[in-house]
Amino acid sequence: MSEYKLNSRQIKKLKKKYHKIKKSYSHVANRILIVLSLGQGDSASAVADSNLITADTVRRYFRLYQEGGINGL
Secondary structure (H helix, E strand, C coil): CCCCCCCHHHHHHHHHHHHHHCCCCHHHHHHHHHHHHHHCCCCHHHHHHHHCCCHHHHHHHHHHHHHHHHHHC
């Protein structure tokens, strides 16, 4: 699980972007919350269960974030 870590700068940037786009781009905002949850220590299966998606999808969203930042989501 340690491979899914976010530093404080990443967390702050994600939270700021989430609040900015949550009404207009709800699917991206949801992905941001998923990345935040995983990156702050929740397991992929727990995040998946609470979002009604698969753990593979959770990991894919995190990988998309790692590869392309917020715009990759």
